[in-house]
Amino acid sequence: MRATLIHNPNAGGANSLDSTQLLLALKSAGYEAWFSPTETPEELDPVLAHPTDLVVAAGGDGTVRAVAARLAGGRTPMAVVPMGTANNVAGALGIFGLPPQKILEGLAKPRKVWLDVGRVQTPWGEDLFLEAAGWGIFASTLHTYDPEGEKSILRGLQAGLQTVSGFQAQPLRMWCDGEALEEPLLLLEVMNTPALSHRVRLAPGADPTDGLLDVVTVSDTARVSVIGYLTSLLQERLEELPNVSVRRCQHIRLEWDGTPFHLDAEVHHQDGPGEIEIEVWPKALEVWLPAAEPKDPPPQASQPNANSPEKGS
Template sequence: MTDTRSTTKRAAIVINPAKTVDIDVRELLAKHCEENGWGETLWFETTEDDPGVGQAKEALAQGADLIIAAGGDGTVRCVAEVLAGGDVPMGLLPLGTGNLLARNLGIDVTDYDGALSGALVGTERKIDVVRARRSDPDKDQVFLVMAGMGYDATIMADTNQDLKHKVGWLAYVDAGIRNLPGKPVKATVEIDGKRVVHRGVRSVMVGNCGKVQGGLEIFPDAKIDDGLLDIAVLAPHHGKLGWLSVLAGIIGKGKTKDTAVEYFQGKAVEISLEHKDDYQLDGDHEGENKHVRMTIEPGALTLRM
């Protein structure tokens, strides 16, 4: 067997086999590779134990010139964790229900042909990634869309998957109502070394880009390539109506005087809670957490789309 690596480009795909789609991904990808003179694709499937990091590392080790993340935001997050800081670009084949990164980038999540052709021969753009280092247990991860500690993460853990599929972000509102009687947690938030919050909150959310499902923008000013994190601190007033002021704050894009939602920007944020609370990265519940430091890595990931 001859080594054709230097002459023929090879793509790898890291695919979540649990996502059912009405297309034959293998066949479609083979067609696009052949049309563009690429070699046979390296095929990797994610598992529950390894949702993409190990597969992306193996794809790099085998010399892939491009890695296509095919799945939901969880798969994308894991592949990005391996590719961030390197030269190999990432392609996107959105197969999830949220596909938040793809939507924030304006990708048509129903156009599989367009996605694959863009991944192989599209234009490249660099985006920021956020590195999140949590303690207890120590874990170093990256995310691309948004992360949170507190109530928003509880919602992610509790959202009914069927409902999420049917009605999008309204499912989060449903979970939100079911989680209403939550207690605030004392939080300290430091941005670029300066303490900006030290009080009871229900949620601290950190965004790299702004949109969630249904076009609702949690972070109205967030841009994925501005080298800045956007931070939202949610602290509803007592009683059920308190959450309405949070929603009003988000819809009012933080321009109200109400302290139910406060927005900040910076390059690094450190969040310390008085006790553990739910933690989520790009919509995946990551257990409970008490302390995390998040830093922006400007332009660390190359996307081809």
């Protein structure tokens, strides 16, 4: 088996292993592997134009998305090695926290799953997302933060405070599998994975292999304190709040007002309204995961020794 390694050395946790060590781990799993240096998503195009038997994306969610966008709908599988800051895709696949070397060595006999992808028709063209697409307070915060700039927790907090302090619910008209919804909303997030951004678990029940998208809306019909939202998020009980709804559907259409709209960490906006259609692309991409570790066998009941007295004798 031949494997191509796509490695982002600038990812948040990428300093744990370098490209040479990643290649050695792949070779120990039985792969003929090589590394193709890339610095921008556009440089992936020639590398993946004629992919090998497996493409390994080692980096953060941005690296995983860039590779997945180029492999979706094709026959080449990919493997994910989480080496970023949030690693939401890896978390949804159940491999968050596993050491990169262990993941790669576990590909000797991989488990194979099919990953859903969000497919979007927008005024700027067709696009994809792996984690979430959305509008409202989070998209506006992301726009203020500018994800193209240097990553900074302090900048993120400042962007959040700046956005929240003046944000007002806006009317939004949308349809989920044909069911109409029209009301002022603070937030709309269409989730493919349970978490977005820095592991914010807006939809703990979301499963990127079930052929459905989780649509989270926060209306302005009941005011809840910031502490109330944070507590519910930490307890993974956000949908129990009176102004939060979670629907599962396959197709979403919304009348967009042009204000910030995000696809994963990418933000778009425009002057004037437009229409956005979102649908789940079931089983868009085959993903190889490390083989599950065998569970310890249940302890065997001790057998009586032939020379020992039986109970009761």
